[in-house]
Amino acid sequence: MTAHRVRVIAYASLLISLAANTHLAAQGAPATASIARQRLDSPIVVASKPFGESYLLAELFSQVLEARGRAVVRRPGLGATEIAFGALRTGAIDVYPEYTGTGLIAILRDSLTPELRRNRNALFAHLARESTTRFGVAWLPPLGFANGYAIAVRRETATRLSLRTISDLANRGRALRAGFTADFIGRPDGLVGLRRIYGLALSSVRPLAPAVKYSALASGAVDVIDGYATDGLLEKFDLITLTDDLNFFPPYDAAPLVSRRMAERDSDAVAVLSSLAGRVDERMMRTANRRVEVDGADVTSVARGMLMELGVLAPLAAGARVDARDSTARASGNVMHYLWAQRATIRDQAIRHIALVAAALLAAIVVAIPLGVLLERSRRMAEWVVGGLGVLQTIPSIALLAFMIPWLGVGVWPALVALWVYALYPIARNTYSGVRDADPDAVAACEAMGATPAQRLLRVRLPLAAPAIMAGVRTAAVITVGAATLAAFIGAGGLGDPIVTGLALADSRMVLSGAVPAAGLAIVVDAVLGWIERKIAPAHLQRGTPRGRRVLPSRATTSASSAH
């Protein structure tokens, strides 16, 4: 049982360490409006990676496509580069914003030659050619701004150690503690390369979620972080970015990266997105990022503002009213007001969350209970199978989701399969052990008195195992309610959406609007299943005798409190 608790805590902390985008509250409105004008059969799937700017750009793409009458499905906040690119490559999504440096190093895994470093156009040409040859995807022309990595320190640290460049940091910053995103730590164009090129050695490096690293730096918990050049929070916290004096970082020009299907068959959409080329400059992007990350404006309206500034959209009266309501809620600073204002969204997300959990859980019950019963019949295999399911449990959710993209794409199906996999183990294991350990004297006596194997199973073993089985279902349900928040990373929706978006946009009220209902849901699910567990307990356990298995009543509270 300790293992389960560890899992739940692991989920919760993983959750906190992640950042993603969300479906917007207003998402439905433009989609509905464009149905009448829809010309092509299938909607365009626009995705983003899980950080504010990617989110904004995806929204920009979506709105510009919708302005031209195209139907759009938004899948913001896909896990990380591997998941987003994997989804694009397999055609599960059609377009997402990517950066040339990332494309070169993290996707093509090519090295940055001096030639490419000098010539941005040559880099883009190389990238576009190789990406199409190797993966069939296409880069559309860059939008007009670059968003390179920015190694940032507090002004006080920079002054004290007189740090201006990354070389200074390598020379005089050995006592400093770093908090880098996990992505940056692992990438060849991240910490790995910095160590090689600059000989950078810091006293400690800890992985931090994009959402928390700025406040960690500002509060002094760490001394150095990685940011993006266009991050709005750099300004907010008065941070100093160190110059890349050895020209280590490649250029990170933002551009739409599109699927083979879109590149080959949808010249209309390609033309619409290409019309943005060179029009979004660094000033505009930094302002937009700051509006989202610092001022707490919502992504839809900021993206709309950008398009109006670009002359793509005319001001919308109807939309403006929605914005006004939103900003009132944000400005009030009152969590309860915010939650109340978001109640319709929260309700929809909760319903989707419950549907995901229920579907995965039912499918797991249908498979795991018969499996547990079968295993009791062949106990030699049981340890192997149960052990194997246990190993599946240890695969990190994000890795499992990434594995499934080639087969299942993004959206609801991979999320369901992942949740199903996680729910199998507690149910199968408890069924197996419950059926196996059912009162051996009673089972033997029944056999000796002429009970058939089916009668022994249905009348003796299963009824006696019912509390254990139900405890397994309950454990699985609570785990799944927690794990389902991660479904947001592959566009499956649910209460994870506001959690990861809020983390990405540093909006704690938005985080709470997902975390509080998710925690409440875990508690309610645990209580309801606990009640069912008592109801289906064998008769002899229902007469005021000490209850057999009160399994993990504290688990819900564990996941609840750590989900904040």
Place this chain on the structure above:
Amino acid sequence: MSLSLSAREVRHSHGGVLALDDVSLDVNAGSITALVGESGSGKTTLLKTFNRMIDPDAGSVWVGDVDVRDTDPVALRRRIGYVPQHGGLLPHWTVHRNVALVPRLAGANEAGDAADAALLLVGLDPARFASRYPHELSGGQRQRAALARSLAGKQQVILLDEPFGALDAISRAESHEAFERVRLARAFTGILVTHDLSEAARLADRVVVLRGGRVEQAGTMADLRQRPATDYVENLLARAVAAHASLVGAR
């Protein structure tokens, strides 16, 4: 009508250990035979060959004039009562339902009268005990309920595997009385596995002493007492008498 029981040169080993070594046994219809011996003597193994919980490696086992190998084990077992050492009552069934186990397994929805009659016979008033659960009974009451269960399906053969061995003296005495009442009321053939010679003397018509998978001696208690076939049997008897004498002396 009761059925006779017999085993012919039964040989069986499990786990490489010879548990029964050419054992033959005859139990007359309507009589009780006690199998006595130490742990590992083969008495439980022999008992279980009669309801095919164990199929011996060699030899034949007969219930009435039927070789058990020719029977369907499930049908055979429903005709043979069985009382294990720890009762083996289903904890989630009431006493009444437990006692009606065999009729229920056979598909009867209600076996009320037979179960009530069996409960009365073993001294458990249905009005008081029928709706209780096994954990609400004492150990002796549970064993008597198990005895009732072995009768409620009109069984003509009952196999008892140390049924009263784990009980305290008073419960055991009550259970012995119940067993004797059952014998007066019902005609059945029984095999009683026990390690207690005095219990064998009291409840059984004949005694078979087993040792290391072989029959050491078979006969009535009087036969054993008067003409012990081996030193082992003589020792066994002497120890039982000594225990009894010390009890009498203490009184």
